[in-house]
Amino acid sequence: MFGTQIVNNEGHLMIGGCDTVDLANEFGTPLYIYDTALIKEKIEEFKAAFSRHKEIDWQIAYASKAFSTLAMVQLIDEAGLALDVVSGGELYTALHAGMPASRIHFHGNNKSDSELRLALDAAVGAIVVDNFYELDRLNQLCAERRQSMDILLRVTPGVEAHTHEFIMTGHDDTKFGFNLDNGMAEQAIRLALESSYLILKGLHCHIGSQIFETEGFAEAIRTIYKYLDRWSAQLGFSPRILNVGGGFGIHYTELDHPLPIADYIDTIVATVREECDNRALPLPAIWVEPGRSLVGEAGTTLYTAGATKEIPGTRTYLSVDGGMADNIRPSLYQADYQAICASRANLPADKILAIAGKCCETGDILIKQAHLPAGCTSGDILAVLSTGAYGYSMASHYNRLPAPAVVFVEDGDASLVVRRETYADIIRLDVPLQVKTHNDN
Template sequence: MYGTQAINGRGHLCIGGIDTTVLAKEYGTPLYVYDTALIKSKINEFKQAFARHAGVNWQIAYASKAFSSIAIIQLIDEQGLFLDVVSGGELYTALSAGMNPKRIHFHGNNKSHAELAMALDAKIGAIIVDNFFELDLLEKMCADRNQEIDILLRVTPGVEAHTHEFIMTGQDDSKFGFNLGNGMAERAVKQSLQSLHLNLIGIHCHIGSQIFETDGFAGAIKIMIKHVSAWTHDFGFQLQVLNVGGGFGIHYTDSDRPLPIECYIDTIVTTAKKECDCYNLSLPSLWIEPGRSIVGEAGTTLYTVGSSKDIPGIRKYLSVDGGMSDNIRPSLYQAQYQAICANKANEAAQSQVALAGKCCESGDVLIKEAFLPESCTNGDLIAVFSTGAYGYSMASHYNRIANPAVIFVEDGEASLVVRRETYEDLIRQDLALKDLSRNN
């Protein structure tokens, strides 16, 4: 059980003090359910972990790519966090939510002219520059506007995190950032320092996601501080911010062993202090960008069982009313999840089944080996845990399946924060042939 999850006297799973069968009846399924008390608790863990280190300047920015909506950004804002966005859409959502632009950082390896213009118009806090094309473009745009902007340079430190290859980002062969090993980063630092409009305040790296050890963070910091020392000596660079990104692992299944948040933060702070002391550098402000580790475990997706198929001697399939359209991670990353029968939560889970989605793809299987009660059948409610990150944000309209609703629950109250899409929503942007001919 995660956060405020519990089983009531009727044997039903409850989240935030509300029976999940009641939630399913009121809001329908599939349904994303977020335990906002757990989100606040996770945020507090990060704050307390930094607070243990007196005299250290730090900043926590929520990586909104994990889950972006007006409501979650407002909750993040209320908790005093900064925000990391990676697209014009995420930036627009943040501004629409009322987020202070100065508390927003803009990431991404291919920001368009229009996206950078939106960021400059809003006067956001910082842009994390990813490549020379962007560095040149941003300089020209700021010069044309006679505007200055704080920037960080994203670097690849050559550190390979122990995670799935699709979500490793700190190795040399990466689409992200300026490579430290071949001199690209040094050239970017020199160019930035010569700019009249770009104020280089720091460097950034992100070594990957779903990381269960601290060695990668320590190694990346050591490499970056070593290069910063040389840049300080050669170019007079003054490092104000060291941003080590996010990627802190969470619990999806019982085989996962994520470290306590304080272990990651302790390693980041102590390594940065030691390396800065070694090179006689002032300790910069230490920034992190957790996303999954804030919202991942707080999310649960509810599904209703439909058809079943028993292949003797091979496998039994239970199909639900969602799948890769609302959670593509099992198909994309071979991600693993755990589930229970939410309306029979007290019954022994003795039957091994494949929990299949409804998309017209053989690979649409949410959990290949789910353990559920023998009695689990059509009409029963399935709860898949730890779906708070990259479920809704990666949802698609494949097979013209409408996106589910999203609700927040806490202290016995539920709030609808994203309405369920309708079929009308699916075709809202479509044009008929007669409309095309008229427009032509």
């Protein structure tokens, strides 16, 4: 969506061969739309990057927390990818979408017993164990059921990616994983190897999100292999799988400059190969878990503009019919986005407006400085770009706003994959108070 925009003769923004104004009229706003051809293109980029390295086994697992629906899981399944889930709800969605359980990995730092049982019942491909409590509970559950389970141990390599502090997950002070330098990881490996039911296949790490350089991945791998040198000699453990997570950066605005996917993969593969060669260790299968990088730029949110408030000498606010309830990231992370007036996409963006949401919060501002045509006003359709990751998945019912619909578009066809919620849907699970009358005993 960056660079030249496709605009039709009516001056409307086109996505996936569809007129966005027509989509807004047909499905209503706010509306999440996904260009599925772009998702498929991103998947092929990852596959091509790995295919150049003939000497390694590899796997790409979509991190479904970025965007999880039945249709999205089906798209991932058709592409032959694996799937990363982090909750019982994501696992349930995946199974009901027909995703083979053998290609599902279950993550999370506080899996409940019911979630672990669901994973064991389905016989998922692997469980990524995050802490000693989970390691013990999973071992007990497997022993009770006399069921084996492949596991990976999540470790924290102490590497801080160049990203927002709220989305850095590889440094030492984090709720995720077993620390390397304080002996936690080594103790977890010992316990896993002693288990009769847990089959330790490898290690997992994730250093952060929205990463625009490769050195963080290389440093994390080098750090892990410093310990693997000892673990191989003392414990006889060498990972058959090394999962380096995801976090590959995308375009949100023109200021973002992510690297080609091949640059990340080449660095990861080269570093693993070098570390294994230096230590005479076998080359593991390399797994990655892209989420945002597969769906982020493919998603666009459409809004209808409403009220305008001009504060002379300060700014002009243009309010839309959504906001932090359908995209919490600007309020939570101070995330930046870029917008287009989809109904006037042929006009120059010569005015700066603040795009405000409709939630009853001062901080509900989607874009502080959006460059839009001077004529953009109430009734126009606005398109906020690169909302494919963590928009729908982090949406809420704040102010009792119904969740938007989701539409997949490709080659001029639009398919509804999530229906718009109604007010009736919002109260569907509410239980009204049973008020007693004066005649009640």
